[in-house]
Amino acid sequence: QLQLQESGSGLVKPSQTLSLTCAVSGGSMSGAHAWSWFRQRPGKGLEWIGQIYYSGSTYYNPSLKSRVTMSVDRSKNQFSLNLRSVTAADTAVFYCAREVAAAVNDWFDPWGQGTLVSVSS
Amino acid sequence: QSVLTQPPSVSGAPGQRVTISCSGSSSNIGAPYDVHWYQQVPGTAPKVLIYDSTNRPSGVPDRFSGSKSGTAASLAITGLQAEDEADYYCQSYDRSLNSVIFGGGTQLTVL
Numbered sequence: 001q002l003q004l005q006e007s008g009s010g011l012v013k014p015s016q017t018l019s020l021t022c023a024v025s026g027g028s029m030s031g032a033h034a035w036s037w038f039r040q041r042p043g044k045g046l047e048w049i050g051q052i053y054y055s056g057s058t059y060y061n062p063s064l065k066s067r068v069t070m071s072v073d074r075s076k077n078q079f080s081l082n083l084r085s086v087t088a089a090d091t092a093v094f095y096c097a098r099e100v101a102a103a104v105n106d107w108f109d110p111w112g113q114g115t116l117v118s119v120s121s
Numbered sequence: 122q123s124v125l126t127q128p129p130s131v132s133g134a135p136g137q138r139v140t141i142s143c144s145g146s147s148s149n150i151g152a153p154y155d156v157h158w159y160q161q162v163p164g165t166a167p168k169v170l171i172y173d174s175t176n177r178p179s180g181v182p183d184r185f186s187g188s189k190s191g192t193a194a195s196l197a198i199t200g201l202q203a204e205d206e207a208d209y210y211c212q213s214y215d216r217s218l219n220s221v222i223f224g225g226g227t228q229l230t231v232l
Contacts, residue, residue, distance in 0.1 A: 036221075045123055045210060045223055045224065045225045045226045046159075046167065046210055046212075046223045046226075047223065048220060048221035048222070048223070061220045061221075062218065062219055062220060063218075063220070095166055095167070100172070102155060102172065102173055103155075103173065104153075104154055104155045104173070105154045105155055105213065105214040105221075106214075106221075107157035107169055107172045107173075107212065108157075108159075108167075108169065108212075109168075109169045109172075109178070111166035111167055111168070112166060113165070113166055114165075114166050
């Protein structure tokens with residue numbers, strides 16, 4: 001069964017770049033699915049950050065687009081997130097998930113377990 | 122402030138039925154885009170409960186059902202169980218924002 005696992009630095013200094021990786025196991029990233037990143041600030045709701053396809057095509061949440069870059073490593077079957085110029089407001093649990101293509105608009109399954117990233121000096 | 126509006130909390134006794142609403146607009150649910158529902162037990166990742174507004178993935182009990190009308194959607198849970206205590210989120214797409222969107226989440230308490 002498909003499983004996703006986030007990894008990366010749990011502590012990032014303000015103004016630096018947050019970097020996370022999502023390793024996909026139990027299946028290949030190739031195919032029609034997109035792969036997405038989300039964040040959940042402490043005590044708050046879910047926020048979609050953006051998506052990447054196996055081809056490398058990306059689409060980002062317009063509200064974060066200026067600071068986000070996503071990439072895919074086909075040899076390792078994983079994809080990554082970089083979020084630049086972070087502030088304390090970027091402290092959150094970050095999740096990755098596979099996007100399931102639907103008739104109208106996509107949904108997400110499965111999800112990784114999430115990883116907490118704190119922004120602090 | 123989330124684009125999709127959910128009640129912050131709902132509660133019910135074991136065995137009862139509860140509904141969670143998700144209110145949107147003509148640029149998302151009313152566009153019409155489908156609504157998907159997730160259950161999140163605190164400290165764990167979200168899990169899809171309902172997709173395409175009314176469909177249940179395999180493994181999700183039929184106590185969970187979804188509906189959509191106009192610019193709103195609802196999640197109904199019948200025969201409440203203690204294990205249903207969690208946060209519930211609706212998700213859709215907004216064509217004005219060009220983004221996937223979520224509701225603010227509803228905390229379900231089983232009394």
